[in-house]
Amino acid sequence: MVTLELDQVGARYGRRAILQDASTPPISGGALTALVGPNAAGKSTLFRRVAGQLRGAGSVRLTGAEQSDLRYMPQDTGMNAALTVYESIILALKQGGGGWRLSASELAAVDHVLVRLGVTALADRQLPELSGGQRQVVSIAQTLVGRPGVVLMDEPTSALDLYRQYEVLEALRSYAEETGAVMVLALHDLNQVMRCCTTTIALFEGRILATGPTLDVLRPDLIRRLYGIDSRVEHCSRGCPMMIVDGPTSRVRSVA
Amino acid sequence: MASLSTEAPTTAMAYRGLVVRRVLLLGLLAGLLVLSVAVDVSLGPARYEVLDVLRTIFAPGSADVQMRVVVWDIRMPMAVLAVTVGASLSLAGAQMQTILANPLASPFTLGLSAAASFGAALAMVLGVALFPAVIGLMVPINAFLMAMAAALLIFGLSTLRGVTVETIILLGIALVFTFNAALALLQYFASEQALSAVVFWTMGSLTKATWPKVGVTAVILLICVPLFARRAWALTAIRLGEARAAAMGVPVRRLRLEALFLVSLLAAVPVSFVGTIGFIGIVGPHVARLLLGEDQRFFLPGAMLAGALILSATSVLSKALLPGAVLPIGIITALVGVPFFAALILTKGRKAW
Numbered sequence: 001m002v003t004l005e006l007d008q009v010g011a012r013y014g015r016r017a018i019l020q021d022a023s024t025p026p027i028s029g030g031a032l033t034a035l036v037g038p039n040a041a042g043k044s045t046l047f048r049r050v051a052g053q054l055r056g057a058g059s060v061r062l063t064g065a066e067q068s069d070l071r072y073m074p075q076d077t078g079m080n081a082a083l084t085v086y087e088s089i090i091l092a093l094k095q096g097g098g099g100w101r102l103s104a105s106e107l108a109a110v111d112h113v114l115v116r117l118g119v120t121a122l123a124d125r126q127l128p129e130l131s132g133g134q135r136q137v138v139s140i141a142q143t144l145v146g147r148p149g150v151v152l153m154d155e156p157t158s159a160l161d162l163y164r165q166y167e168v169l170e171a172l173r174s175y176a177e178e179t180g181a182v183m184v185l186a187l188h189d190l191n192q193v194m195r196c197c198t199t200t201i202a203l204f205e206g207r208i209l210a211t212g213p214t215l216d217v218l219r220p221d222l223i224r225r226l227y228g229i230d231s232r233v234e235h236c237s238r239g240c241p242m243m244i245v246d247g248p249t250s251r252v253r254s255v256a
Numbered sequence: 257m258a259s260l261s262t263e264a265p266t267t268a269m270a271y272r273g274l275v276v277r278r279v280l281l282l283g284l285l286a287g288l289l290v291l292s293v294a295v296d297v298s299l300g301p302a303r304y305e306v307l308d309v310l311r312t313i314f315a316p317g318s319a320d321v322q323m324r325v326v327v328w329d330i331r332m333p334m335a336v337l338a339v340t341v342g343a344s345l346s347l348a349g350a351q352m353q354t355i356l357a358n359p360l361a362s363p364f365t366l367g368l369s370a371a372a373s374f375g376a377a378l379a380m381v382l383g384v385a386l387f388p389a390v391i392g393l394m395v396p397i398n399a400f401l402m403a404m405a406a407a408l409l410i411f412g413l414s415t416l417r418g419v420t421v422e423t424i425i426l427l428g429i430a431l432v433f434t435f436n437a438a439l440a441l442l443q444y445f446a447s448e449q450a451l452s453a454v455v456f457w458t459m460g461s462l463t464k465a466t467w468p469k470v471g472v473t474a475v476i477l478l479i480c481v482p483l484f485a486r487r488a489w490a491l492t493a494i495r496l497g498e499a500r501a502a503a504m505g506v507p508v509r510r511l512r513l514e515a516l517f518l519v520s521l522l523a524a525v526p527v528s529f530v531g532t533i534g535f536i537g538i539v540g541p542h543v544a545r546l547l548l549g550e551d552q553r554f555f556l557p558g559a560m561l562a563g564a565l566i567l568s569a570t571s572v573l574s575k576a577l578l579p580g581a582v583l584p585i586g587i588i589t590a591l592v593g594v595p596f597f598a599a600l601i602l603t604k605g606r607k608a609w
């Protein structure tokens with residue numbers, strides 16, 4: 001089992017501090033963790049800091065996995081290259097290095113991830129021909145192909161239809177269960193978070209306000225503070241907790 | 257999991273099939289190139305039988321002196337220089353397009369050719385040697401130094417923080433106009449004799465080919481190709497976007513600078529020998545991309561072969577169009593290249609560029 005722990009992690013762009021004193025208890029793998037917060041809260045910055053792309057104060061502690069087992073899926077990936085889906089996933093497996101020859105086990109890994117995400121039919125399609133949703137699933141396949149122990153995904157379901165969202169999140173959850181990987185997903189749809197993620201990290205203005213079991217974190221008072229939205233939790237006919245939005249909180253909230 | 261055993265082998269097998277097709281296409285390009293070079297050597301103002309030419313190539317001792325001189329000292333350097341220059345310019349264009357994420361990037365569109373023309377004109381019109389060591393090589397050395405200066409300006413700019421790829425492209429376009437204006441100014445003041453020399457130089461020509469020139473371009477290729485080949489995966493990764501490549505651990509900035517430096521050499525040297533040969537650096541990579549995709553393991557050799565083949569075929573064309581005369585090759589590449597260039601701009605949409 002892999003765990004990820006942040007200890008007073010900070011990051012800045014030039015003089016502007018985007019992330020300050022971000023600490024979490026050890027987050028254990030094997031299940032999905034959500035990273036929630038309003039736009040510009042610092043979610044992508046937190047990911048890039050953890051992924052080692054940004055330097056800054058504090059420390060990121062991994063147990064049961066190396067930094068090289070970490071994969072970060074940025075929000076936008078280029079899809080205008082003349083590559084087939086299969087080639088792009090091989091490329092992701094190679095991580096920008098290594099020899100020209102491909103081993104049978106490497107090809108098997110690509111096959112495996114295509115099956116896992118249900119996109120074998122896309123294997124020989126050219127990237128630019130894909131729809132927005134297909135691109136997102138391919139991007140997820142690129143991220144998972146090396147069987148990473150730590151996965152950070154920036155809005156992995158933003159372009160997917162309702163059914164695909166659940167299908168993909170289910171695939172991610174089963175990947176986490178099977179491998180024990182830590183999987184942190186930045187998500188905007190809090191109902192998805194409640195349904196699929198056991199742990200939630202709430203980020204606001206570069207600081208972590210809460211980390212814990214999802215239903216404990218996503219309480220109406222925290223939602224009000226994060227988003228300026230009045231809400232309550234009810235249950236759907238199948239027993240899943242759902243967030244009902246009543247509307248914006250009356251007090252004026254600055255966008256910046 | 258049952259689907260794993262039935263479906264998994266098919267995608268890998270399909271991919272293996274794709275690889276085989278690509279290797280065969282590379283072989284086909286190489287075969288066509290050999291053929292084109294053979295035709296190129298057999299054509300020329302002096303009419304020789306193809307078999308005699310071939311015998312002169314493979315058994316020079318058996319041919320008479322005049323034929324040996326024509327084939328070995330005139331036609332062969334031209335034909336082989338077409339190959340090395342075509343490969344260099346196409347490779348330079350391919351990697352410029354890769355690292356700048358722009359389909360219109362090439363030595364020609366980023367001002368390297370224009371800078372070289374200006375440098376050459378400085379020598380021909382004003383007799384100014386930018387590097388006065390060897391007066392006999394004043395024109396190519398001037399052209400090389402100006403092309404390198406333009407490339408290093410672009411290179412230097414791209415090392416600055418916050419400079420985007422778009423800025424680099426726009427600077428390149430600005431360079432084209434600047435050097436063209438400077439060249440026009442020189443032409444305005446040039447003597448008639450110098451003017452015709454400048455005009456002929458800017459048309460681009462392989463007729464001044466010599467073995468040393470072939471050697472220099474070949475050495476540059478031999479240096480650059482392994483360096484690019486070692487970074488094949490990283491270069492391909494850049495095409496998934498800077499964010500994704502960085503997430504893979506590719507040092508994007510450093511790779512971009514290294515590649516830009518190699519590309520400068522690859523473009524400046526041939527241009528200084530043959531003048532303005534436009535569009536090879538655009539057409540070559542695009543042909544390779546269409547045929548082979550952008551996996552650098554195939555794209556890199558493919559772009560070189562395509563560029564070499566196009567320039568070699570153009571060289572054949574430049575001799576065949578007007579029997580007895582050799583048209584400046586730059587005119588023909590431009591005539592063929594412009595419609596292609598336009599088609600490239602106009603066919604947008606869901607296509608890989």
